[in-house]
Amino acid sequence: MAVTGLLMLLFLIVHMLGNLKIFFGRTDFDHYAHWLRTIGNPVLHESWYLWIQRFVLVVAVVLHAVSAYQLSRRDLKARPTKYSHHQRAKAGYATHIMRYGGITLALFIVYHILDFTTLTLNRHGVDGAAYDNIVSSFSVWWVTAIYIAAMICLGLHIQHGFWSAAQTLGYNRPSRDRAFKGAATGLAVLLTVGFLIVPVSVLAGLVD
Amino acid sequence: MKLTLRIWRQAGPAEPGRMVAYEVPDANPDMSFLELLDVLNERLTLEGEDPVTFDHxxxxxxxxxxxVVINGQAHGPRALTTTCQLHVRSFSDGDVIDIEPWRSVAFGVLKDLMVDRSGLDRIIQAGGYISAPTGSAPEAHSTPVPKPIxxxxxxxxTCIGCGACVAACPNGSAMLFTSAKVAHLNSLPQGAPERASRVLNLVEAMDAEGFGGCTNTGECTNACPKGIxxxxxxxxxREYLRASLGRK
Known part of the structure; x- marks a missing residue:
């Protein structure tokens, strides 16, 4: 879970930074969206790099989900009788919500792909017109609301997940604990805010 | 002090159990929590009832x-304190206190609050030891160990193997217990010969007992009376990855 999680996290950072290009205007952003399809040219054919990346990400998502399922099954089996007096948790909300947050994110990814990759649910839905497709979706308040909810889930998931990965891979030590916890919170805030700037700006009329 | 204890009563491993309420009208604030149970048990014995079974x-x-799990917390509300070191003064007059056994598929309830923790012993048998020569004790300075290590x-x-980590973990995981053995023995020169096999065997034994997996919730360390x-x-x-990858 740690390795696949970190792989997805790396992708998300690049994805978030790429999204911010929308503030340079339609021409710049659509050109960036087109360039993504030409990465690796001329060694790779048109869009090949993109498909390789998609394949790697799908494998990462599937392995992450399968591990989560196996771990959850094992964990639920290990505590068949619950305490009648509910345990007061020391762990924070981010830790508590990992499973449901993860399921929410999986559903969101499906919605997100139908919205902006296949353009099935997109109101504008013109292939290659990335800028206008984005504006058309985020102009609708409830679409932006879905994205806000999903990105808060993402932030919480990363806040526990990043530090947990440092534990799982054995990188954490007493001297590094605060740094890892700080980095986890920093990454969570950075990605949540970074991703949400775009839909909120569209809804606020700053990007149109 | 007047206290109401709601205690898990279960006649045997295969019997169904339930919470039963008992009044203790004359609890002394200076009693330990186990003495509170002793007082209740003396009364139950005099009344011809089956006393509450608990380990001590x-x-x-x-x-x-x-x-025992007291109000949903392993070893009760005080940090770094075992049940026997918890005092009645930690509670208030008129409190209702829920007392339950450790809950884990690997810790079967034997009777009332007593559970079978031999799973932890089997983990120790799998790797919680060093290969030391018998005979007279070696000169301590012959094997220098840096102070921080x-x-x-x-x-x-300092782990006492009480099982509170398993009881507190929402996944019923024995990770903290097992990790204490690895962090203890694998860091010392005396434990070096079995460094790789120890961690692999301990984890294998832990998994075989049916304990849950670790999701780093931190509930274990919060409940641990020794602050592991x-x-x-x-x-x-880290030791597991190192051993799995075959690095010596």
Whole structure:
């Protein structure tokens, strides 16, 4: 879970930074969206790099989900009788919500792909017109609301997940604990805010 | 002090159990929590009822025998305190206190509050030892150990094997217990010969007992009466990866 999680996290950072290009205007952003399809040219054919990346990400998502399922099954089996007096948790909300947050994110990814990759649910839905497709979706308040909810889930998931990965891979030590916890919170805030700037700006009329 | 104790009563491993309420009208604030149960048991015995079964031995917080979940918290509300070292003064007059056994598929309830913790013993048998020559004790200075490593090893060696980590973990995981053995023995030169096999065998034994997996919730270290830290779990993972990858 740690390795696949970190792989997805790396992708998300690049994805978030790429999204911010929308503030340079339609021409710049659509050109960036087109360039993504030409990465690796001329060694790779048109869009090949993109498909390789998609394949790697799908494998990462599937392995992450399968591990989560196996771990959850094992964990639920290990505590068949619950305490009648509910345990007061020391762990924070981010830790508590990992499973449901993860399921929410999986559903969101499906919605997100139908919205902006296949353009099935997109109101504008013109292939290659990335800028206008984005504006058309985020102009609708409830679409932006879905994205806000999903990105808060993402932030919480990363806040526990990043530090947990440092534990799982054995990188954490007493001297590094605060740094890892700080980095986890920093990454969570950075990605949540970074991703949400775009839909909120569209809804606020700053990007149109 | 007047207290109401709601205690898990279960006649045997295969019997169904339930919470039963008992009034203790004359609890002394200076009693330990186990003495509170003793007082209740004396009355139950006089009344011809079956006394409440619970594990206990040293009653000074070092043997790891006692341990019940009090109001949803392993060893009760006080940090770094075993059940025997918890006092009635930690509660208020008129309180209703829920007392339950450790809950884990690996810890079957034997009777009332007593559970079978031999799973932890089998984990120890799998790797919680060093290969030391018998005979007279070697000269201590012949094997120098840096102070920080000695301190960290000692901190992990304070684990009393009470099982509170398993009881507190929402996944019923014995990761903190097992990691304390790894962080203790694998960091010392005396434990070096079995460094790789120890961690692999301990984890294999832990998994075989049916304990849950670790999701780093940190509930274990919060409940641990000896304060075994979460970074012991990172140490276990690091040692496990190292051993799995075959690095000597």
């Amino acid at each position: 031995d040293c009653r000074e917080g070092i043997c790891g025998s006692c341990g 000695a301190d960290s090893a000692f901190d992990n060696a 830290p979460m970074d012991s779990i990172a140490t276990l993972n």
